Amino acid sequence: xxxxxxxxxxxxxxxxxxxxxxxxxxxxxxxxxxxxxxxxxxxxxxxxxxxxxxxxxxxxxxxxxxxxxxxxxxxxxxxxxxxxxxxxxxxxxxxxxxxxxxxxxxxxxxxxxxxxxxxxxxxxxxxxxxxxxxxxxxxxxxxxxxxxxxxxxxxxxxxxxxxxxxxxxxxxxxxxxxxxxxxxxxxxxxxxxxxxxxxxxxxxxxxxxxxxxxxxxxxxxxxxxxxxxxxxxxxxxxxxx
Numbered sequence: 001x002x003x004x005x006x007x008x009x010x011x012x013x014x015x016x017x018x019x020x021x022x023x024x025x026x027x028x029x030x031x032x033x034x035x036x037x038x039x040x041x042x043x044x045x046x047x048x049x050x051x052x053x054x055x056x057x058x059x060x061x062x063x064x065x066x067x068x069x070x071x072x073x074x075x076x077x078x079x080x081x082x083x084x085x086x087x088x089x090x091x092x093x094x095x096x097x098x099x100x101x102x103x104x105x106x107x108x109x110x111x112x113x114x115x116x117x118x119x120x121x122x123x124x125x126x127x128x129x130x131x132x133x134x135x136x137x138x139x140x141x142x143x144x145x146x147x148x149x150x151x152x153x154x155x156x157x158x159x160x161x162x163x164x165x166x167x168x169x170x171x172x173x174x175x176x177x178x179x180x181x182x183x184x185x186x187x188x189x190x191x192x193x194x195x196x197x198x199x200x201x202x203x204x205x206x207x208x209x210x211x212x213x214x215x216x217x218x219x220x221x222x223x224x225x226x227x228x229x230x231x232x233x234x235x236x237x238x239x240x241x
Contacts, residue, residue, distance in 0.1 A: 005035035005223040006202050008074065008098060008132060008158065008192035013040040015047025017196035024198055025064045031202035035226045037070035037096045044076045044085035044105040054090050062240075068226060070240075072096035074132060075122075076105040080114040082121025084128075091127040095238055098158075099123070100132035101139040116142040120149045129236055130190055130222075133160040135175035136168045143174065147181040154235070156188035156222045164206035167194070172210075179214035188232070190222040 009024055010017035019027075021038065028036045038060070041048040057071035072094050075084040084091070084099060091097055099122040101107065101115060110118075119131055119141050131150070134141050134157055150157050159179060163171035182189050191207035193200050211221065218224055222232055230240050 002032060003191065003204055003221065003223050004033060004225050005037070005229050006033055006193050006195070007037040007070070007096060007130065007190050007223050007229070008039050008160070008194045009036055009201060010040055010194070010196045011038060013049040013053055014196070015041070015045065015049070019198040021060070024195070024201055025067050025069065027198040027201040028067045029065045033067060033202050035068040035070065035229060036201070037072045039072040039074045039096065039098050041102070042073055042075040042085040044078065045102060046104050051086070051090065054086060054094065057094070070095040072098065074098040074100060077101050077118050077122045078105060078107055080110065080117045080121070082118050082125060084122065084125065088127065095240060096130070096233065097128050098130045098132045099125070099128045101136065103138065112140040112142060115139045116145055119146050123149055123153060123155050126237060128155070129233065130156045130158055132158045133163050133168060133171070133194070134158065135160070135163060135171045135178050137170045137174055138168065143178050144181055147178070147185050147187050150187045151185045156190050156232070157182060159189055159191045159207040159210055160194050161192065161204055161207040162194035162200070164210065175210055176214070179210050179216060182220070183214045183216050186220065188222045189216055189220055192223070
């Protein structure tokens with residue numbers, strides 16, 4: 001089953017990715033996608049973009065090569081209070097905000113309790129739409145508590161295809177647990193490529209396989225259609241019209 005949107009992509013601006021905006025857009029077109037989100041890392045990521053990168057995203061066309069382009073960020077969660085590395089004054093002007101835990105951004109070596117609290121507090125932020133790669137074993141979040149929080153907030157969690165292929169070794173068992181909990185509690189799931197090069201745009205294969213294995217159906221996948229993504233974002237205060 002094809003998904004219409006890939007909501008987690010990185011360009012050269014992230015510092016450790018390898019393709020331009022145009023290359024990512026053209027790859028999306030070739031794969032038959034209808035929407036992408038450009039979500040370069042927040043400024044606390046080593047080698048990441050300056051704050052100006054995000055304040056200038058308004059320069060990007062809304063549609064490129066027939067592909068709808070969302071202006072976003074993969075913000076870094078910096079502490080147990082869920083503090084993000086972009087101020088609210090910038091977040092409020094973005095179309096989509098992903099938040100995640102990353103090594104080297106100042107929050108290494110904490111406890112499972114601290115990481116769980118951090119992810120839940122970030123999810124409570126009114127401008128955060130999605131917690132990314134929560135199955136990463138390097139940050140051992142209590143997944144059931146996170147899923148229950150997402151259910152209560154009507155927020156989405158990610159099955160990250162890259163975590164099941166080239167990044168974050170050892171993620172499969174925890175991603176499998178996440179998928180089963182998401183199915184049990186009816187939480188929105190976004191299956192994203194997390195592409196750092198144009199050849200990976202729209203690669204959902206392993207994520208979809210895991211979702212089907214857990215019994216997650218089409219009705220629970222956020223990025224199944226563009227209209228569903230837009231409806232979800234509108235429900236959380238973002239209008240793309």
